[in-house]
Amino acid sequence: MKEVYLDNAATSRVKPDNVLEAMNNYLTNIGCSPGRGGYECSLQASRIVLNTRLAFADFFNVNSSEQIIFSHNITHGLNYALKGLLSEGDHVITTSIEHNAVVRPLKGLEEAGIIEVDYISCDEAGILDPEDVEKAVCDNTKLLVTTHASNIIGTLTPVQQLGKIADKHGLYFILDTAQTAGIYDLDFADLKLDVLAFTGHKGLLGPTGTGGLAVSKEVAQEMEPLIEGGTGSISDKEYQPDFLPDKFESGTMNTVGLAGLKAGIEFIKEQGLKKIREHELELTDRLLQGLDAIEGIKIYGPKDTKLQTSTVSIDVADFDLGQLSFRLDDEYGIMTRSGLHCAPLAHKTIGSFPEGTLRFSIGYFNTAEEIDYTLETLEELMRTN
Ligand SMILES: Cc1ncc(COP(=O)(O)O)c(C=O)c1O
Structure with missing residues:
Protein backbone atom coordinates (compact mmCIF):
# COMPACT_ATOMS: atom_id res chain seq x y z
CA MET A 1 0.00 0.00 0.00
CA LYS A 15 13.22 14.72 7.88
CA PRO A 16 16.04 15.62 5.49
CA ASP A 17 19.02 13.23 5.50
CA ASN A 18 21.35 15.80 7.03
CA VAL A 19 19.05 16.01 10.09
CA LEU A 20 19.33 12.27 10.64
CA GLU A 21 23.09 12.39 10.06
CA ALA A 22 23.60 15.23 12.56
CA MET A 23 21.63 13.39 15.24
CA ASN A 24 23.43 10.15 14.53
CA ASN A 25 26.78 11.92 14.71
CA TYR A 26 25.95 13.40 18.10
CA LEU A 27 24.76 10.06 19.52
CA THR A 28 27.59 8.02 18.01
CA ASN A 29 30.57 10.33 18.38
CA ILE A 30 29.77 12.95 21.03
CA GLY A 31 27.06 11.87 23.47
CA CYS A 32 28.08 14.25 26.28
CA SER A 33 26.29 16.94 28.22
CA PRO A 34 26.86 20.51 27.02
CA GLY A 35 28.22 23.09 29.46
CA ARG A 36 28.85 20.50 32.11
CA GLY A 37 32.46 19.43 31.57
CA GLY A 38 35.87 20.59 30.33
CA TYR A 39 36.65 17.46 28.30
CA GLU A 40 36.55 17.51 24.53
CA CYS A 41 33.21 15.78 23.88
CA SER A 42 31.40 18.03 26.36
CA LEU A 43 32.92 21.04 24.60
CA GLN A 44 31.73 19.62 21.28
CA ALA A 45 28.22 19.29 22.72
CA SER A 46 28.40 22.93 23.91
CA ARG A 47 29.43 23.96 20.41
CA ILE A 48 26.38 22.23 18.95
CA VAL A 49 24.09 24.22 21.25
CA LEU A 50 25.91 27.48 20.56
CA ASN A 51 25.97 26.95 16.81
CA THR A 52 22.25 26.14 16.80
CA ARG A 53 21.63 29.34 18.73
CA LEU A 54 23.72 31.32 16.24
CA ALA A 55 21.87 29.69 13.33
CA PHE A 56 18.51 30.76 14.81
CA ALA A 57 19.65 34.31 15.53
CA ASP A 58 20.65 34.58 11.88
CA PHE A 59 17.51 32.83 10.60
CA PHE A 60 15.09 35.08 12.52
CA ASN A 61 17.28 38.23 12.29
CA VAL A 62 17.77 38.59 16.03
CA ASN A 63 20.68 40.78 17.21
CA SER A 64 22.45 38.35 19.46
CA SER A 65 22.38 34.58 19.86
CA GLU A 66 21.77 34.77 23.63
CA GLN A 67 18.30 36.09 22.80
CA ILE A 68 17.45 32.58 21.56
CA ILE A 69 16.09 30.41 24.36
CA PHE A 70 15.57 26.72 23.75
CA SER A 71 12.65 24.74 25.19
CA HIS A 72 11.05 21.36 24.53
CA ASN A 73 8.49 22.73 22.06
CA ILE A 74 6.49 25.89 21.39
CA THR A 75 3.94 25.04 24.07
CA HIS A 76 6.65 25.30 26.73
CA GLY A 77 8.00 28.46 25.12
CA LEU A 78 4.59 30.14 25.07
CA ASN A 79 4.01 29.17 28.70
CA TYR A 80 7.39 30.68 29.64
CA ALA A 81 6.49 33.93 27.91
CA LEU A 82 2.87 34.28 29.01
CA LYS A 83 3.26 33.15 32.60
CA GLY A 84 6.65 34.81 32.96
CA LEU A 85 5.43 38.20 31.77
CA LEU A 86 1.85 38.57 32.94
CA SER A 87 0.88 39.71 36.39
CA GLU A 88 -2.11 40.93 38.41
CA GLY A 89 -4.33 43.38 36.56
CA ASP A 90 -2.84 42.92 33.07
CA HIS A 91 -5.07 42.91 30.00
CA VAL A 92 -4.21 40.70 27.02
CA ILE A 93 -5.45 40.75 23.43
CA THR A 94 -5.53 37.59 21.38
CA THR A 95 -7.66 36.10 18.61
CA SER A 96 -10.42 33.55 18.22
CA ILE A 97 -8.30 31.20 16.08
CA GLU A 98 -5.58 30.41 18.60
CA HIS A 99 -4.26 26.98 19.45
CA ASN A 100 -4.71 25.75 23.03
CA ALA A 101 -0.99 26.39 23.56
CA VAL A 102 -2.04 30.06 23.82
CA VAL A 103 -5.64 29.72 24.97
CA ARG A 104 -5.12 27.39 27.94
CA PRO A 105 -2.36 29.37 29.70
CA LEU A 106 -4.45 32.52 29.22
CA LYS A 107 -7.66 30.87 30.45
CA GLY A 108 -5.82 29.57 33.51
CA LEU A 109 -4.57 33.05 34.40
CA GLU A 110 -8.00 34.51 33.64
CA GLU A 111 -9.81 32.02 35.84
CA ALA A 112 -7.38 32.66 38.67
CA GLY A 113 -8.51 36.31 38.46
CA ILE A 114 -5.01 37.50 37.52
CA ILE A 115 -5.56 38.84 34.00
CA GLU A 116 -8.34 39.88 31.60
CA VAL A 117 -8.35 38.67 28.00
CA ASP A 118 -10.09 39.86 24.84
CA TYR A 119 -10.42 37.13 22.21
CA ILE A 120 -10.89 39.17 19.02
CA SER A 121 -13.32 37.38 16.68
CA CYS A 122 -12.03 36.42 13.27
CA ASP A 123 -14.58 35.85 10.49
CA GLU A 124 -15.70 32.39 9.32
CA ALA A 125 -12.62 32.09 7.11
CA GLY A 126 -10.42 32.93 10.09
CA ILE A 127 -9.62 36.42 8.84
CA LEU A 128 -8.72 38.96 11.50
CA ASP A 129 -9.44 42.67 11.13
CA PRO A 130 -6.51 44.57 12.68
CA GLU A 131 -8.85 47.49 13.44
CA ASP A 132 -10.74 45.23 15.88
CA VAL A 133 -7.45 44.56 17.63
CA GLU A 134 -6.64 48.25 17.92
CA LYS A 135 -10.13 49.03 19.26
CA ALA A 136 -9.58 46.54 22.10
CA VAL A 137 -6.43 48.23 23.41
CA CYS A 138 -6.99 49.79 26.82
CA ASP A 139 -4.90 51.38 29.57
CA ASN A 140 -3.83 48.11 31.16
CA THR A 141 -3.23 46.14 27.94
CA LYS A 142 0.18 44.59 28.32
CA LEU A 143 0.49 42.30 25.39
CA LEU A 144 -0.86 41.03 22.12
CA VAL A 145 -0.39 37.36 21.38
CA THR A 146 -1.46 35.79 18.09
CA THR A 147 -0.75 32.83 15.93
CA HIS A 148 0.87 33.56 12.57
CA ALA A 149 -1.48 31.04 10.93
CA SER A 150 -4.42 28.90 11.96
CA ASN A 151 -3.51 25.25 12.48
CA ILE A 152 -6.96 24.21 11.17
CA ILE A 153 -7.61 26.28 8.07
CA GLY A 154 -4.21 27.85 7.49
CA THR A 155 -5.47 31.45 7.53
CA LEU A 156 -2.57 33.89 7.93
CA THR A 157 -2.89 36.73 10.42
CA PRO A 158 -1.86 40.27 9.34
CA VAL A 159 1.37 40.27 11.35
CA GLN A 160 2.87 43.39 9.81
CA GLN A 161 -0.15 45.46 10.80
CA LEU A 162 -0.39 43.84 14.23
CA GLY A 163 3.27 44.61 14.89
CA LYS A 164 2.65 48.27 14.08
CA ILE A 165 -0.38 48.40 16.41
CA ALA A 166 1.59 46.79 19.24
CA ASP A 167 4.46 49.20 18.66
CA LYS A 168 2.17 52.25 18.54
CA HIS A 169 0.49 51.36 21.84
CA GLY A 170 3.60 50.09 23.64
CA LEU A 171 2.35 46.49 23.88
CA TYR A 172 4.52 43.41 23.87
CA PHE A 173 3.86 41.38 20.72
CA ILE A 174 4.20 37.59 20.95
CA LEU A 175 3.92 35.58 17.75
CA ASP A 176 3.18 31.84 17.64
CA THR A 177 4.98 30.65 14.50
CA ALA A 178 4.23 26.93 14.92
CA GLN A 179 2.59 26.77 11.49
CA THR A 180 4.89 29.11 9.58
CA ALA A 181 8.52 28.90 10.75
CA GLY A 182 10.62 27.26 8.05
CA ILE A 183 8.07 28.16 5.35
CA TYR A 184 7.42 31.93 5.62
CA ASP A 185 9.93 34.74 6.12
CA LEU A 186 10.08 35.69 9.79
CA ASP A 187 12.13 38.75 10.62
CA PHE A 188 12.09 39.50 14.34
CA ALA A 189 13.16 43.12 13.92
CA ASP A 190 11.04 43.91 10.88
CA LEU A 191 7.88 42.44 12.44
CA LYS A 192 8.50 44.48 15.60
CA LEU A 193 8.25 41.34 17.71
CA ASP A 194 9.08 41.06 21.38
CA VAL A 195 8.75 37.29 21.46
CA LEU A 196 8.87 34.91 18.51
CA ALA A 197 7.84 31.44 19.66
CA PHE A 198 8.85 28.50 17.46
CA THR A 199 8.58 24.73 17.47
CA GLY A 200 11.35 22.66 15.95
CA HIS A 201 9.54 19.60 14.64
CA LYS A 202 7.14 21.04 12.04
CA GLY A 203 8.28 23.34 9.22
CA LEU A 204 11.76 23.69 10.74
CA LEU A 205 12.22 19.97 9.99
CA GLY A 206 13.93 19.13 13.29
CA PRO A 207 12.98 16.34 15.69
CA THR A 208 10.25 16.44 18.33
CA GLY A 209 11.32 17.81 21.70
CA THR A 210 12.78 21.01 20.23
CA GLY A 211 11.55 24.57 20.08
CA GLY A 212 11.96 27.84 21.91
CA LEU A 213 11.72 31.60 21.89
CA ALA A 214 13.49 34.54 20.37
CA VAL A 215 13.10 37.36 22.89
CA SER A 216 13.91 41.04 23.02
CA LYS A 217 16.38 42.03 25.74
CA GLU A 218 13.67 44.09 27.44
CA VAL A 219 11.31 41.11 27.62
CA ALA A 220 14.09 38.82 28.80
CA GLN A 221 14.80 41.12 31.69
CA GLU A 222 11.17 41.39 32.76
CA MET A 223 10.19 37.76 32.18
CA GLU A 224 10.36 35.55 35.27
CA PRO A 225 11.79 32.04 34.71
CA LEU A 226 9.17 29.32 35.06
CA ILE A 227 11.74 26.58 35.60
CA GLU A 228 14.80 26.95 37.81
CA GLY A 229 17.74 24.63 38.38
CA GLY A 230 21.17 23.66 37.15
CA THR A 231 22.55 25.62 34.21
CA GLY A 232 26.22 24.62 34.37
CA SER A 233 27.01 28.29 35.10
CA ILE A 234 27.71 30.13 38.41
CA SER A 235 27.28 26.84 40.25
CA ASP A 236 28.45 28.43 43.51
CA LYS A 237 25.17 30.37 43.65
CA GLU A 238 21.93 28.93 44.96
CA TYR A 239 19.91 31.36 42.88
CA GLN A 240 18.91 31.24 39.22
CA PRO A 241 21.26 33.21 36.93
CA ASP A 242 19.75 36.46 35.70
CA PHE A 243 21.66 36.50 32.39
CA LEU A 244 20.66 35.08 29.03
CA PRO A 245 20.13 32.38 27.97
CA ASP A 246 20.82 30.59 31.29
CA LYS A 247 17.98 32.40 33.08
CA PHE A 248 15.53 30.31 31.06
CA GLU A 249 17.49 27.13 30.28
CA SER A 250 17.68 24.95 33.37
CA GLY A 251 18.36 21.25 33.13
CA THR A 252 20.35 19.27 30.58
CA MET A 253 19.68 20.49 27.06
CA ASN A 254 18.21 18.30 24.31
CA THR A 255 21.55 18.30 22.50
CA VAL A 256 20.70 15.51 20.08
CA GLY A 257 17.52 17.36 19.16
CA LEU A 258 19.34 20.66 18.71
CA ALA A 259 21.93 18.97 16.48
CA GLY A 260 19.05 17.83 14.26
CA LEU A 261 17.30 21.19 14.42
CA LYS A 262 20.41 23.06 13.26
CA ALA A 263 20.65 20.68 10.32
CA GLY A 264 16.96 21.37 9.60
CA ILE A 265 17.67 25.09 9.32
CA GLU A 266 20.67 24.41 7.09
CA PHE A 267 18.48 22.34 4.77
CA ILE A 268 15.84 25.09 4.65
CA LYS A 269 18.46 27.76 3.89
CA GLU A 270 19.94 25.64 1.14
CA GLN A 271 16.53 25.04 -0.48
C1 LIG B 1 -0.55 27.24 16.04
C2 LIG B 1 0.05 26.24 16.98
N1 LIG B 1 0.53 26.64 18.16
C3 LIG B 1 1.09 25.78 19.02
C4 LIG B 1 1.20 24.44 18.74
C5 LIG B 1 1.84 23.50 19.72
O1 LIG B 1 2.98 22.93 19.19
P1 LIG B 1 3.89 21.93 20.05
O2 LIG B 1 3.05 20.73 20.30
O3 LIG B 1 5.07 21.66 19.21
O4 LIG B 1 4.22 22.64 21.32
C6 LIG B 1 0.71 23.96 17.52
C7 LIG B 1 0.78 22.53 17.20
O5 LIG B 1 -0.02 21.97 16.54
C8 LIG B 1 0.13 24.89 16.61
O6 LIG B 1 -0.34 24.49 15.45
Missing part, protein backbone atom coordinates in the same frame (compact mmCIF):
# COMPACT_ATOMS: atom_id res chain seq x y z
CA LYS A 2 1.12 3.57 -0.73
CA GLU A 3 1.93 5.88 2.18
CA VAL A 4 0.86 9.49 1.87
CA TYR A 5 1.58 11.66 4.88
CA LEU A 6 -0.69 14.69 5.03
CA ASP A 7 -0.38 15.69 8.67
CA ASN A 8 2.53 18.11 8.48
CA ALA A 9 0.68 20.66 10.63
CA ALA A 10 1.08 18.16 13.48
CA THR A 11 4.70 17.35 12.74
CA SER A 12 6.89 16.93 9.67
CA ARG A 13 7.31 13.19 9.45
CA VAL A 14 9.97 13.10 6.76
CA GLY A 272 15.29 28.59 0.17
CA LEU A 273 12.07 29.59 1.95
CA LYS A 274 10.55 30.80 -1.33
CA LYS A 275 11.02 27.46 -3.05
CA ILE A 276 9.64 25.55 -0.06
CA ARG A 277 6.62 27.84 0.25
CA GLU A 278 5.89 27.87 -3.49
CA HIS A 279 5.99 24.08 -3.67
CA GLU A 280 3.65 23.69 -0.71
CA LEU A 281 1.22 26.32 -1.99
CA GLU A 282 1.18 24.89 -5.51
CA LEU A 283 0.09 21.55 -4.06
CA THR A 284 -2.42 23.31 -1.82
CA ASP A 285 -3.95 24.99 -4.86
CA ARG A 286 -4.21 21.61 -6.56
CA LEU A 287 -5.88 20.12 -3.49
CA LEU A 288 -8.31 23.04 -3.10
CA GLN A 289 -9.35 22.89 -6.75
CA GLY A 290 -9.80 19.14 -6.62
CA LEU A 291 -11.82 19.23 -3.41
CA ASP A 292 -14.00 22.01 -4.78
CA ALA A 293 -14.94 19.79 -7.72
CA ILE A 294 -16.18 16.93 -5.52
CA GLU A 295 -19.85 17.19 -4.65
CA GLY A 296 -20.64 16.91 -0.93
CA ILE A 297 -17.36 18.40 0.29
CA LYS A 298 -17.35 21.66 2.18
CA ILE A 299 -14.00 23.44 2.40
CA TYR A 300 -13.39 25.73 5.37
CA GLY A 301 -11.08 28.72 5.35
CA PRO A 302 -10.06 31.32 2.74
CA LYS A 303 -9.58 28.78 -0.12
CA ASP A 304 -6.90 31.10 -1.43
CA THR A 305 -3.19 30.38 -1.16
CA LYS A 306 -2.40 34.07 -0.94
CA LEU A 307 -4.27 34.13 2.38
CA GLN A 308 -3.40 30.76 3.84
CA THR A 309 -0.76 28.13 4.46
CA SER A 310 -0.85 24.57 3.12
CA THR A 311 -3.38 23.44 5.73
CA VAL A 312 -6.88 22.66 4.48
CA SER A 313 -9.92 21.53 6.48
CA ILE A 314 -13.11 19.99 5.12
CA ASP A 315 -16.44 18.50 6.10
CA VAL A 316 -17.82 15.61 4.05
CA ALA A 317 -21.54 14.97 3.67
CA ASP A 318 -22.81 11.59 4.93
CA PHE A 319 -19.46 10.66 6.51
CA ASP A 320 -18.31 10.52 10.09
CA LEU A 321 -14.99 12.37 9.78
CA GLY A 322 -13.22 10.15 12.31
CA GLN A 323 -14.22 7.05 10.36
CA LEU A 324 -13.29 8.67 7.07
CA SER A 325 -9.84 9.59 8.38
CA PHE A 326 -9.44 6.02 9.65
CA ARG A 327 -10.49 4.52 6.30
CA LEU A 328 -8.19 6.81 4.34
CA ASP A 329 -5.29 5.52 6.41
CA ASP A 330 -6.36 1.91 6.85
CA GLU A 331 -7.43 1.19 3.27
CA TYR A 332 -5.37 3.69 1.26
CA GLY A 333 -2.37 4.69 3.40
CA ILE A 334 -3.38 8.37 3.45
CA MET A 335 -2.60 9.94 6.83
CA THR A 336 -4.86 12.86 7.77
CA ARG A 337 -6.22 14.13 11.06
CA SER A 338 -9.86 14.49 12.16
CA GLY A 339 -11.36 16.27 15.15
CA LEU A 340 -10.60 19.53 16.90
CA HIS A 341 -6.79 19.71 16.50
CA CYS A 342 -6.29 21.32 19.95
CA ALA A 343 -8.08 24.49 18.85
CA PRO A 344 -11.73 24.45 20.02
CA LEU A 345 -12.06 28.24 19.89
CA ALA A 346 -11.02 28.23 16.24
CA HIS A 347 -13.65 25.60 15.42
CA LYS A 348 -16.30 27.76 17.12
CA THR A 349 -15.12 30.61 14.89
CA ILE A 350 -15.40 28.69 11.63
CA GLY A 351 -18.61 26.86 12.60
CA SER A 352 -17.25 23.31 12.95
CA PHE A 353 -17.54 22.86 16.70
CA PRO A 354 -17.92 20.28 18.26
CA GLU A 355 -17.62 17.85 15.32
CA GLY A 356 -14.35 19.29 14.05
CA THR A 357 -12.95 18.85 10.56
CA LEU A 358 -10.93 16.48 8.43
CA ARG A 359 -7.57 18.17 8.00
CA PHE A 360 -4.96 17.79 5.25
CA SER A 361 -1.67 19.54 5.81
CA ILE A 362 0.90 19.49 3.07
CA GLY A 363 4.67 19.53 3.57
CA TYR A 364 7.71 20.11 1.41
CA PHE A 365 8.18 16.41 0.70
CA ASN A 366 4.66 15.84 -0.65
CA THR A 367 4.17 15.47 -4.40
CA ALA A 368 1.47 16.34 -6.95
CA GLU A 369 0.92 12.61 -7.47
CA GLU A 370 0.11 12.19 -3.78
CA ILE A 371 -2.44 15.01 -3.95
CA ASP A 372 -4.07 13.46 -7.05
CA TYR A 373 -4.18 10.04 -5.37
CA THR A 374 -5.84 11.60 -2.30
CA LEU A 375 -8.44 13.35 -4.46
CA GLU A 376 -9.17 10.20 -6.49
CA THR A 377 -9.54 8.21 -3.26
CA LEU A 378 -11.97 10.72 -1.79
CA GLU A 379 -14.02 10.70 -5.00
CA GLU A 380 -14.14 6.92 -4.99
CA LEU A 381 -15.17 6.75 -1.34
CA MET A 382 -17.95 9.28 -1.90
CA ARG A 383 -19.18 7.44 -5.01
CA THR A 384 -19.28 4.07 -3.31
CA ASN A 385 -20.57 5.12 0.10
